[in-house]
Structures are given as C-alpha cells and as structure tokens.
Amino acid sequence: MSAPTCLAETLKLEIIRARQRIYRVAAPTPLEAYDLPEGVQLFLKREDLSPIHSYKWRGAYNCLAQLSPGDAALGVITASAGNHAQGIALSARLLGISARIYMPQTTPWTKQDAVRRHGGEAVEVVLIGNSFGDAVAAAMEDRDASGRIFISAYDHPHVIGGQGTIADEIAISGQGPFDAAFLQIGGGGLAAGIGLWLKEHFPDIRLIGVEGEGQASFDLARRHHAPRTLERVDIFCDGTAVPRVGDFTFPILRDILDDYLQVSNDEVCTAIQELWNRARCLPEPSGAMGFAGLRRQLDRWRGKRVLVIICGSNIDFQKLALIAGRAPFGDPTRRAWRIRLGEQQGELDRLLGSCFGQLNVVDFQYGQIHPQVAHHIITFEATEAEAQIVGRELTAHGFPYEDVSGRTDVRFRVIRFDPRLLQYPIFARVELNEKPGTIREFVALMAPYARLCYFNYQFTGERVARALVGFDFADPAQREGFREQARALREPITGFEELGEDTARRLLDS
Structure with missing residues (x-):
C-alpha cells in the first residue's frame, strides 16, 4: 500500500471515530437544496450555522479531545487567521484545556472578539505580525520554549478527520448521490477530509478544488510536485489565506481531485450576493469560494446535482460595503x-x-x-x-x-x-x-x-x-x-x- 493510500485509509478511520466526539458538541448542520435557474440542483452544506459559524470547530475539538492527560495539562498553542482560533477556543473551554492563540494583527475584529467570547478564561490571544505565516512562526517559537502542544489549523490527521464529518453528514442525509462537489482550498484540511469521504460513498462524484487568485498554494505545490511557500498571499478571502498547503493534505488532494480552478475576489463577491439573493445566506468570502467556482461552470453542470460547502460566515460588518461594491465586477452581465x-x-x-x-x-x-x-x-x-x-x-x-x-x-x-x-x-x-x-x-x-x-x-x-x-x-x-x-x-x-x-x-x- 502506497504512502498516500495508507494515509487515506487512516483518515477514513479517523472520520468514523470522530463521529462520537463531534456530536457531543453540536448537531449536524443543514443540507439545503435549491433549483438554480440555469438548471443546476444546488445543495448547500450550511457550516455557517454551526456553533462558531464555521466548520473549524470540528477538527479542533476532535484533536483536543484525543490529547493525553499529560499533554492536556501542558496546554495547547496554535496560529490562526480567525476561524480555527474560534474552534480551538470553544474546544479548550469545553474540555478545560489552556490555549494560547497567535493571530495576525490584521485579523478582522469580528473574529478576534469571537475567539475571546468562545474561549473565556481558557484562552490567551496574542496578536502578532501581518500574516498567517508570521503568526505560525511566533507560535512555533512559543511551542519550543513553553512545551505546549501545537495544533495545526489543517495539517494533522485528527483535524482532517474532524472536518471529514461534514461529508459523513452529507452521506447519511439521504439526499445523494451527487454529481459534483466544489471544495475550497486553503491549507487543504476541509477539501481533503470531505473529498475522501465523498469519494468513499459516491465513487462517481467529481471533486473540483477551488482556490482564490493570489493565494493558490495548492496549485503551486501541484506544479512543483510538493508543497511550496507562496511569497505573497492575498488576504481578501482571509479564511483561506494560507501561504503553504499542508504536507498531509497535499498528496490526498492531488489524488482525489478531478478538476481544479481559481476564482477572483470579484467572482467571490458576486457569489456572496447571489447566495444572499437565493438562500438568504451571507457567508464570509472564503465561505462563498466553492459557489464562485460553480458559477464559473454553470453550463457544464446543467441538469446535475452539485454540492457546495458554505464553510463560514464570520465577517466584519464593515466589509459588506466592500463586497457589495465589488460584486458587480464579478458579474459577466x-x-x-x-x-x-x-x-x-x-x-x-x-x-x-x-x-x-x-x-x-x-x-x-x-x-x-x-x-x-x-x-x-x-x-x-x-x-x-x-x-x-x-x-x-x-x-x-x-x-x-x-x-x-x-x-x-x-x-x-x-x-x-x-x-x-x-x-x-x-x-x-x-x-x-x-x-x-x-x-x-x-x-x-x-x-x-x-x-x-x-x-x-x-x-x-x-x-x-x-x-x-x-x-x-x-x-x-x-x-x-x-x-x-x-x-x-x-x-x-x-x-x-x-x-x-x-x-x-x-x-x-x-
């Protein structure tokens, strides 16, 4: 069995084991169906309706819940641009574990405030640098000095397995099979976990990876046959603004994705506007990235059943004006x-x-x-x-x-x-x-x-x-x-x- 195949089988088992941990915290999120005028039957997995308005709590809780008593006593440390930080904060409070969270100084205030609310006294927030990479570097230094356990936002089997429970809910919803799924990629944990489980249950499904222009770390890795670090990362879609795809996630994505595309920030804004108009759903930019990818290929999927993950809705209110202003530029009409x-x-x-x-x-x-x-x-x-x-x-x-x-x-x-x-x-x-x-x-x-x-x-x-x-x-x-x-x-x-x-x-x- 090859290394990627072995890893894939390990992750599938982890998804199964994660079930009993995840549902201690929250019930499954809705899977909503909509008929688009272009002839596509759209299924929206509403992770924006989860406890932290993002899917990230799943991987965070699944990871922290498996710490040994000794490691839990040391406390955890992580770096995040916002949503993973909220997941760690919620999980740390529920499990009684101390957490120190490094976040870029550019993190939207909405996400900073949410981290403190979800974590309470269990969480210490440290704002540093201007990018996710700066926060990671500082967290790693702290880990080496303090002995705390570092929890990756996406590149750990327990995290990926937790995210994969989204696909488990889709599989047991009774609404399948599906013809395609558009999966946004930041570090790759969401796409890897969901993609693996969807392929397991719906072998004929087409998986399309979607990255934002200016933050396409998976595409860079794909061209070099191994993860590489982007010199510059566009942060408009801040939830996927990751300079380097994961070492665990990359081989999985390379093997399971059937297609790949990049979308512009303007296309993402137009997608947010359309999701609001059709479903009264208001995602953050990264949350709408999969739907932006589908909009690019609507003609191709006419008459088909297509999945999209609304992975989060943690957005600063002030940013809505910018999104509304940019949405027309992503509309081809x-x-x-x-x-x-x-x-x-x-x-x-x-x-x-x-x-x-x-x-x-x-x-x-x-x-x-x-x-x-x-x-x-x-x-x-x-x-x-x-x-x-x-x-x-x-x-x-x-x-x-x-x-x-x-x-x-x-x-x-x-x-x-x-x-x-x-x-x-x-x-x-x-x-x-x-x-x-x-x-x-x-x-x-x-x-x-x-x-x-x-x-x-x-x-x-x-x-x-x-x-x-x-x-x-x-x-x-x-x-x-x-x-x-x-x-x-x-x-x-x-x-x-x-x-x-x-x-x-x-x-x-x-």
Missing part, C-alpha cells in the same frame, strides 16, 4: 463602457435614447474635463447578445467606446472634472424613483434646462436612486430659472437638494 460624445446640450439624451433603450444602467460616472468632448463611463446590465446590439448602435450613431470594466479608476470611482470650464454651476443631491430607464428619463427631463457637468450615480438596491449631479448654465438668469423648476418636482425626481455653499466651494476649489 455587467459591463462598464467609456463612451465619447460631444459636450453640447442634449447629446447625452441622444446617446441614452438611441443606444441603451430600457437596459438597466447601474453606475454612471462623468465629470467635464474638456470644452467640446465628453467621456461618460456607463455601467449597464446586458447579456452578450444585448451588449453586441448596444455596441452596434453606438457605432452607428457615431459614439466611439471602449470596455473599461474592472479598471482601477472605475472601481474606485475616480471622477475627474475641471472647475475652470464651468460658468454658473449648481451641485445637488438628486433622488429618483429607482427603476429601469430612470437615468435616461432624468437626463431627458433636464436637457431643455441645463447642461450636465458632473454625474455620480451608483445602484444601491434601494427603491430610491441617489446621485450627486452638477449642472452648468450660461448666465445667472438661467441658473435661477432652473432653481425654480427644480422646486416643482416631476417624475422621476423625488428629491432635489442643492449643496450648501461650503460644500460647493470645496468641489470647485479642486
């Missing part, structure tokens, strides 16, 4: 085009009316930087076929354009404008009824009265669209006449508030 047109009054109305029809405009960025030529960045939702039609219409009407989706300045909404080109401007917060075609209606309504010199709008999911808009006029009389018109609100405008003098002055001083 959203496109940002930079369109050139003349600065004359009414030209923008002609553009929107002739080329975009009732397509949904979800982002609009414009600032005047030239007296005769304007460049508007319009983000809209369209299928590939619809986008081709828009492109043909733009060309036919003499509007040159380029695709700027994902460009850094577009992402950060850098809207330049030159105040020296303005004569008698007004800047205002405008509220509109949010519906398809609203931006075009607003532009058409304004065309006879004012020329737009600035437009900053982004879809927020509210019933009201909010925009910061600049209007410019040839003389003071026109400006005062517009102010009178603005007070008589008309559809689609529901609110108009001119900026105060101080705010307007700051804008114009730029």
